[in-house]
């Protein structure tokens with residue numbers, strides 16, 4: 001083990017002078033950070049940011065911070081993507097503008113960022129903001145743990161970002177397969193950045209999963225039976241179950257790889273009795289459930305959006321619930337389809353191939369349910385609805401290519417080709433990301449009290465979907481033409497036209513991202529025109545639209561009484577919305593604390609020093625985390641009381657607004 | 665929300681303790697998966713000795729039996745601490761926690777002794793795939809036991825300082841779940857690692 | 865007393881029963897391993913069976929799991945965990961042994 005004070009951290013190794021493009025990336029990253037810090041300092045907002053946001057235990061604020069992290073990382077991940085598209089567009093018989101080592105870092109960081117630090121925080125954030133409100137709860141079960149989860153995720157993201165400035169990132173892809181990712185072939189810090197970023201954020205994810213399960217099972221409003229929960233709550237429950245049962249597999253996989261790298265162990269090495277195939281086995285025990293972790297919440301969002309903007313109750317509610325739970329279990333039985341080509345016998349491959357096709361059945365059921373919900377509905381073409389419609393059409397294509405890949409003989413041809421790249425982007429972009437964006441535009445007014453501009457929202461949608469088709473349909477063709485994934489240069493000129501189209505697609509997606517930015521800026525500027533005082537801008541059907549926008553810290557002054565699936569719609573029909581009690585009761589709320597930020601910060605220090613083998617700092621950080629947790633456990637009184645009269649004041653304001661809008 | 669001083673801080677509502685117990689239960693389930701995968705990995709790599717020593721060269725039946733007795737007895741003594749908690753007897757809670765701590769420490773000492781002996785004989789975790797898997801599985805359990813010991817210390821201080829208040833006893837319940845869980849994992853370890861290793 | 869009720873009926877008797885059963889179920893497999901009295905295969909089966917029974921004993925007498933007394937969601941969680949452990953361990957062994965067999969056998 002390395003016993004130097006700074007481990008293997010030396011200026012020569014640390015700074016990114018191996019490529020000018022990398023220096024540019026480092027400069028942009030540092031400038032971005034400085035801009036944020038500078039802006040907060042200049043506006044003298046540090047106290048506000050600290051007391052109202054960073055230390056907040058309010059699930060809505062934690063959710064908003066998650067989504068902010070996700071949007072920043074979406075931009076970063078997209079920059080990686082468009083750089084790869086540009087490289088492949090020009091790299092026919094030439095080296096392009098990226099040295100191979102740098103290109104490899106880019107596809108590795110793109111995949112890692114998009115999965116762990118864009119999609120995961122995005123869905124966790126939306127769940128945090130909405131699910132407690134949908135079940136009629138005042139908070140999540142463990143508000144402090146929620147904050148810890150957030151800051152662990154942020155610490156992981158921080159590790160990926162800083163790898164651009166100090167040292168370099170992994171070149172082993174987002175999957176980090178050994179032996180290439182082992183110390184023998186990859187002695188540098190890249191793979192370690194990847195390992196610790198994932199390890200730290202993965203713990204945060206497991207804790208989130210526990211939090212959401214307990215919240216959903218224990219905190220539902222009176223009358224909110226399980227079979228009355230909005231579908232988004234069901235998909236959240238399924239996703240959380242997958243989080244706590246699948247993430248341990250990722251923890252084990254990356255931990256064993258770290259042991260190989262640090263202590264010269266022989267789990268996955270070529271020599272010494274290692275078995276690298278077990279890495280691939282363990283990785284995908286997590287990996288396949290992970291894709292459902294990403295997509296199930298999106299399914300829930302589509303369900304909310306479709307039924308709201310078709311003004312109809314969801315068709316086949318029960319079948320959707322059963323399909324969701326069936327997917328949750330079945331997703332643990334198909335992992336081998338990611339490595340059909342590793343050489344297992346026909347019996348094994350056939351079993352997992354068939355299991356994979358079986359899982360397509362409940363997914364198909366869902367598509368029909370959404371279609372039937374739309375059928376004869378009064379459809380409003382809100383941007384969220386556009387994302388949902390774009391999803392349904394595009395997702396069917398992706399699903400069919402997936403079933404194709406589930407056939408082992410076909411997979412032998414397409415494995416690791418751009419056909420696969422096209423397939424999983426087809427699931428992840430229209431499947432997951434469109435869902436999150438639909439949720440973002442749908443619930444934005446709930447979080448901030450004003451709606452997002454619809455024209456720019458529609459612009460964003462059209463750019464994204466057109467860009468998506470342009471960027472990824474050519475990859476299906478290229479896969480059939482034999483192009484492998486992760487190529488930084490090639491000699492076959494027939495490929496280039498398709499790669500040019502794909503690059504054009506990335507440019508159109510860039511326009512889509514620009515629309516998203518403009519939409520946000522325009523909406524903030526015009527927030528007074530776009531103010532929603534009712535808390536219910538879309539004639540909502542579920543309980544999150546019963547609260548004010550943004551909701552009071554306690555969400556519901558009086559816990560709602562639920563009698564039907566679309567609880568709010570049912571109340572509206574019976575005229576029992578917005579009834580006021582004679583007197584408001586006192587409400588207990590969690591007291592804010594900086595301990596979550598502290599633990600996240602220490603985890604970042606731990607990760608960074610583990611990457612650079614600065615072991616004494618790593619050990620100290622770990623001890624400090626333990627000490628923080630132990631000290632926190634001494635605190636019994638973690639709540640404060642918002643008195644009934646304070647609640648009354650807040651509610652009075654809300655009801656004045658309601659009256660002004662003429663809803664009462 | 666506005667900052668609140670300690671004087672106005674309150675205990676959470678009653679159901680919160682039930683939620684915490686369930687949340688902790690879920691954590692244990694998640695942890696069980698970690699162990700399950702380490703067991704699977706061990707089983708997969710049990711034959712990958714790379715020309716080095718194998719289980720029967722390294723394991724000692726009496727030693728493992730001793731470890732087992734210590735851990736098993738500590739489960740009983742923790743149970744006695746729980747009974748004392750039910751009876752609201754603070755001194756007995758402390759006494760049994762102390763005994764449990766000593767037994768756990770004894771277990772840990774035996775384990776470290778075993779590891780030390782193996783490493784000095786050149787059978788460390790870097791010797792072969794089999795030994796990597798062995799050390800990782802067994803020491804993951806050992807690390808959990810160490811965490812449990814720290815947890816016991818923290819709770820001892822809390823019982824001394826705060827008495828058997830509601831929050832403290834709810835934490836003791838969770839510590840109990842954790843401790844008994846570790847004993848269950850150990851059953852797996854001697855049945856999958858040591859005994860078959862000696863038989864081989 | 866309120867606390868005793870919340871604890872799910874644990875008594876000195878249950879802990880002692882559990883302890884004695886666990887001792888027996890430990891002594892049997894260790895005895896088998898020490899004496900080598902059984903053939904390899906039957907020894908492994910006996911060790912495995914004792915382990916499974918002992919796990920159940922611990923769940924019952926130390927963790928006080930009962931089909932009626934334990935909250936339903938906890939039982940569901942542990943049952944689901946058991947199924948997943950079977951899938952993950954069983955699946956891993958199936959896959960890896962199959963590969964092993966095809967490469968070296």
Ligand code: HEM
Nearest residue numbers: 081084107111114115119173174175421428485486487506
């Ligand atoms: C926004 C538009 C996107 C574009 C233009 C894009 C483009 C690309 C490109 C060019 C690659 C490398 C393909 C190759 O290996 O040849 C790639 C890989 C990948 N992308 Fe994307 N992507 C986008 C969005 C996403 C999203 C939203 C996700 C996940 C939620 C994602 C996940 C991945 C993963 C996991 C890889 C594999 C990385 C690896 O090979 O290790 N991408 N993407």
Ligand SMILES: [Cu+2]
Nearest residue numbers: 287288337338
């Ligand atoms: Cu899969």
